[in-house]
Amino acid sequence: MFYKCPKCQKVWQHPIGKCPECFLELERRKSEKIRVIGISKVTIPTMFHPKVPYFVLVLEDEKGNKWVQKSVKECKIGDEFHVTRKGNVTLEVVAIWRIKYDILEGIEKVIEFLGELKIDTQTKILILPTLIAPVHPHFAENTSPQFLESTIKYLEERGAKLENIKVSGQSFDEIPIEASAQKSQLLKVCQGYKIMPLDLAKTNFVKKSEGDFSFEISEEVFNSDLIINLPILKMGKISATENILKFLKKENYLGLKYLYSDEEIIKNLNKIFFRYLTLAEAQSVQKPDQFVAHLGLIFASFNSLNLDRVFAEVSMVKELPKCLKKVKIEDIPIVGRKVEELQYEAEKY
Ligand SMILES: [Zn+2]
Secondary structure, three states: OEEEOOOOOOEEOOOOOEOOOOOOEOEEEOOOOEEEEEEEEEOOOOOOOOOOOEEEEEEEEOOOOEEEEEEOOOOOOOOEOOOOOOOOOOOOOEEEEEOOOOHHHHHHHHHHHHOOOOOOOOOOEEEEEOOOOOOOHHHOOOOOHHHHHHHHHHHHHOOOOHHHEEEEEOOOOOOOHHHHHHHOOHHHHHHHOOOOEEEHHHOOEEEEEEOOEEEEEEHHHOOOOEEEEEOEEEOOOOHHHHHHHHHEOHHHHHHHHHHOOHHHHHHHHHHHOOOOEEEEEEEEEEOOOOOEEEEEEEEEEOOHHHHHHHHHHHOOOOOOOHHHOOOOHHHOOEEEOOHHHHOOOOOOO
């Protein structure tokens, strides 16, 4: 993605917003036809790139813009460079992209890899960010305000009406959801777009059962055309899958948790569940020691367990969370970036 001034025609690689000379809003310009014009083979492993050999490609688009990209696949100079989906898109696919500066670009890419979403002026959209603690965004505890804002921008760009978008949350502990919404700065984003935040605890719940499991699920889920699970990922956890539990009634969830493991609850909930898209933030990622590692990634999938599994692979966690042990990484189709390109021992550094 490049950014061009409509007046002086200067082009920037960074989304600096306005042209520093003309003070005009820069236009976003996508690269359509990309060619390899340079290649270096790297054989020495480093902290952030432990898997060798890999290749650093210099790429050029049809407008003469150049940039570099890491690749595990060897290419030749002059090759056309494109990332495509292999075969049919299934609900099992996990898409990954690297975000350098522009979160919106990352969102566009991963959704494109999954196959386009149907969005129009009538589509009712329910967004569920991670919202669990009243803390500042730099702790990477809640979904970041930038990620939520970029998601809303994406939906607007695709034709959704702001009045049809709801940003939801629910507290499962003693902390009022309003406090978390304010401190995380997610409330500010909603206010900026005049979106009413929705406390799921105040909605009606619908009873659904599966075997011995009796669930009470917010009726908002069944009144929406598109559900976007918008978690921030954390190392060693199943952040994407866990977040969906927030659609349950608090008392119902706590009751189930008393009797069953999260693994059993999730397994049964998935059986009766509706389709939802998980769009997961993995730019700044919390490690088990609560320090933050910078991965600069975004993941998307219609299968949240697959997404959590691929993230565990990328972040090289030593001990897989219990729920993921049965999810085989070999069986998951992955598009966008390759796991080997992104892997490093994030727990250590
Ligand atoms: Zn200019």
